Amino acid sequence: MGTRKIRNMEEFAAVSGISRPTVSKYFNDPDSVRRSTREKIEAALEENDYRPNIYAVNQNRKLTKNIGIVVPYLADPFFAEIARNIEQRCIDSGFRPTLFSSHGDPELEVEILDSLRSLKPAGVLFAPLGRASDRSVIEKFCADVPTVLFDSNLEGMGEAFIGSDNHSFVSQTVDYLSRTGEAPCFFEMRTPANPNANKRRDAYLQMMAKIGLEPNVFKIDGTGWAFEEIGRQGGLKLLAEKAFPTDTVLCSNDRLAIGFLAACYEMGLKVGRHDGSDLRVASHDDHPFSRFTCPSLTTAAHDYMAVSDRSVETVMQLIESGGRLDKRTETLFAARLIMRDSA
Amino acid sequence: MGTRKIRNMEEFAAVSGISRPTVSKYFNDPDSVRRSTREKIEAALEENDYRPNIYAVNQNRKLTKNIGIVVPYLADPFFAEIARNIEQRCIDSGFRPTLFSSHGDPELEVEILDSLRSLKPAGVLFAPLGRASDRSVIEKFCADVPTVLFDSNLEGMGEAFIGSDNHSFVSQTVDYLSRTGEAPCFFEMRTPANPNANKRRDAYLQMMAKIGLEPNVFKIDGTGWAFEEIGRQGGLKLLAEKAFPTDTVLCSNDRLAIGFLAACYEMGLKVGRHDGSDLRVASHDDHPFSRFTCPSLTTAAHDYMAVSDRSVETVMQLIESGGRLDKRTETLFAARLIMRDSA
DNA sequence: ATAAAAAATTTACGCGCGTAAAGTTTTTCC
C-alpha cells in the first residue's frame, strides 16, 4: 500500500495487474468481469484509493449516472423530507443525485433547468413551482431531458406524474369533520401557488354537495411561498370580521393552518375538538411540524414513502427505456387521516 | 438562427467568426478578450444556444468552478434558509454550488465528503454534524480540499470558521429574562448534537454567576436530530415532575422550544409574559417557524445574512489564495434579541 | 508614421476515459 498516488486508470490497471479496458469495464459494471478479475481489482482498490475521474467518465459515456432532483421550496420541511428519501433511493440504485431548490422563484427554476441540461442527467425528478412556472421552458426541457414530474402536475408534461390524490385528502377530512361537528368552512389562498390547491377546493365543493351541506370558501390574499404569514394575516382578518358561519375551518394545507392557528391564538380563541373550544381547525399534508402546533393539528397525511419510491422507480424505468415511456401515466396515492387535537 | 445545432466549441467558434482558443478564453473570462471580440461572440451566443461541455471543461481546468455546500440537516428550515443564501451568493460570484445534506447521519456525511472529493471543487462550505462527525475523516478532507467551516466549529479544522457568537445569544436572553421576571432555568439535551449547545450552557452558567442568580440546568434524554419530539418528551416529563424551580424556561434552541411549547400546551399550562401566564419560555436561533408558535417565541436571532455572506466571502478569498489561508480565523456574529409573546 | 504592445490565429498536444477491433488466453462443456 506504500505505493505512490495513482493518477489515472492506466496506472491503476498496472498495479492491479489487469488491462485498462477491462478495468474500465469493471467500473461500469463490476459483474461484467470474471470473478477472479473482479477480486484482483477490488484487492488493488483496497490498497490504493483510486476513483475514476468523473469528468472524463461523463465526457465519454453517452449517458451519465446523474439524476437531477428539483423541488420548489426547500425551506418547507415537507420537500426536504421527500428530497431526502428520493436522494437515498437514487444512491441505492447506483446514481448520483443532485438536489436543487427553486426557492419559490420561477426565474431560478428556469436557471436550474438550464444548468441541469449541461449536467446531462440520465433522468430528472421535478416538482415544479406550479402556477408560476414558465410552462414553455419546462415543456422544452421535458422534450430534451427524460423527466418525471412529482408533487405538482403540469398537464401533459414529463413522461409521468406521481403525486397525492387531493380528492382523497379532502374527502377524508370533510367526512370526518362533518360527521363529528359543524360543517367545515374552507380556507385557502386566492391565487394558490400550485394546482393541488385548486383540486382540493374542488374536492371540498364536491364533497359538501354530496353530503348536502352548504359550502363556504374563504379566499385570502397574498402571493409567494410564505404561507404561514399569509395564513396568519388572512386568519386575523377573517376572525376579526367573524366571517366564519360555522365553528370549523378546513385549511387547504398545513402551512396555511400553522399561520391560521397563530392568528386564532392571537385573537384569544381556543382551538380544539373538546368541549369549551371555540373553533375546530383541520388541514392537509401532515407537515413535519403539524404535530407540534398548539393544539396539534388534525390533518391528512401524504404517503411520502410511496410518492418518493414510485417516483424513483418510474425514473429508473424511464432511464432503462431510453428516456421515453410508451404513455404518460399519472399515479396518485391516497391520503391517511391523522386525528390530533385541533379538530 | 436557423443554423444547425452546435456540437462543440469548434463549431461555435466557426459561426462566431472567432478562433476556438479565443472563444475558450472568453468563456473563462469574458473580460479577457477585446471588446469587439466579446461582442461578436455574444452575438453568436444569441443566435445559437451553445454552452461549453462542463465535463470537458472540468477535466482540463486545473480548478473547477464548483463549490460544495454541506449542511447537517436540511429538514431544519434554518439550514435550508442559510443554504439558500449561500447558494445565491456563489452563483453571483460565477460558481456552481452543489448542495448536500448529511440528514443527521455521520456515515452519510462521510459519503458526501467522499463524493465531494471527486467533484474536485474549488472550495467547500461545510457545516458539520458536530459531535457525531468522524473527525479524522473531516481532517483529511480539509487537508485535501479548501474548506471553510460554518455554523458548527471543529477545533482547528478547515481554513476558517464562521458562525454565531453563542455567548451573545445567551447573555441577551438571560439578561432580558432576569430583568423582567424570575430567573431562567436552562433546558437542553443531555448529549447535544453540536458544540454550540455546550457553549450556550456554559454561557448560561457564566451569566447567572455574573448576575448572582442560582443556575438550574435541566438535561433531557434523546439522541438524533428530532429535536422537537425530544423537547416535547423532555418537557412533558419535567413538567409532570414540577421540576422547574422558577416560572421561566430558557431552551437551548428553538426546535427544542417548539417541542417544549407543545408539552406545555398538552399539560394545560399557559405560556406567556402577560399576567395570568404560568410559564415564560424563551430560546435561541430565531427559527423560521418561531414566530408562528403559540404563543410566538421570544428568542435570539442569528445574523443569517452576515454568516452566509462572510462564509462565501471567505471561501472566495480562500480560492483566490490558492486554497490556503495564512492563519485560521474564527468569525462570530452577535445575536439580536427578538421579543415576542412567550417571554 | 512607426515601433512597441496587445490581442488574435494557427498549430499542436494532452487530459482521462469509453469503446471498438483484432488477437490471445482462459474457461466451459460434451
Place this chain on the structure above:
DNA sequence: GGAAAAACTTTACGCGCGTAAATTTTTTAT
C-alpha cells in the same frame, strides 16, 4: 481432450476542451 465460448489483452481512436508556442494582425503610444 478438444472445440466452442467467454473473457481478457493489445492497439488505437476520439470525446470536447485547456493551453502552450509561434506567428500574424490589430491596437496603442510616441
